[in-house]
Amino acid sequence: MEGSVVEAESLLARCKSVADVNVVEAELIGKRSRLAEVNRELRGLPPDVRRERGRRLHEVRGRIESLLVARREELRAASRQTRLESDRIDLSEVMSFPLDRGGRPGGRMGPPAPARGHPGVVQRTRDELEDVFVGMGFIVVEGPEVETDWYNFEALNMPPAHPARGMWDTFYLRLGDPETVLLRTHTSPVQIRLMQAQRPPIYAVVPGRCYRRDTPDARHVPIFHQIEGLVIDRGISFSDLAGTIDAFTTAYFGEGIHARLRPAFFPFTEPSAEFEITCTICAGVGCRTCSQTGWIELGGCGMVDPAVLGAVGIDDEEWSGFAFGFGIDRCAQMRHGIPDMRVLLENDARFLRQL
């Protein structure tokens, strides 16, 4: 019987899991174990032998039980430890770059450097455009992407049911009365917010995301970015607008790219123009991206309509100004020669890595 304790020790030492311990437990003290059999035999023994045997049996069983408890706890602790090790996030691997002997990254010691992310092409284009305008004396402000009908249309000289609203296919939100809250279709509503917040003179640009229910194609995606410009001061004329557009085009695209203004219509500017540059994909020859015209429309511009100044209580006798709004994604597309704008939304790492 005493041999059972030694046997238990060696069996338990070989156990690799709690499940193994359960098997060994059945073998050692279960109903069909040797000890259970000894227990059953007790009944047939004379009382004094039975008492003595029963006491030893109880003692052996107790020792085996505590061995089982100890081994189970040992195995549980070990598995907890393994799990902790495998779950641990090794920040040092991400943060330390292998350094060569001169302390420069990229040496042969240590793990290979993980790939580093970088700002996307649209974000970088936005930063660059902001820099150009900050250099020209503009401030940078932002406005909300969820707008009311009043800011997106009405205050911009488009009363309800005005036909020009059809120029922007709009996503409406189920908030408040039907068709009162929407995803802004352009950054122009921020013109209104700016003029409400600040008395002229105003020299500001507003970059941000816009939404239109457009079918995606080479030049359109339903979520895109614009940069709006607003200048309000005394004695501002169309030539200030043309000169600003020209200065911007040269600063951002370089000397080789030409811009042209063509007459257009926007309810919130008068006169209005469309702002186009030479298509960089085909160098003006004509291609699929520019629908064979050789020109790419970057956006619209014009002199702020007196009705808009009226909507925010600015005296149009004293003040005048111009506004423009053009596509940041389009700028990125032309600057980097991206034939199809849809790749900007696809998140294909092979594309993103190149930019």
Ligand code: PHE
């Ligand atoms: N908001 C116009 C658009 O998105 C562009 C524009 C801005 C035109 C400012 C004139 C003045 O189409």
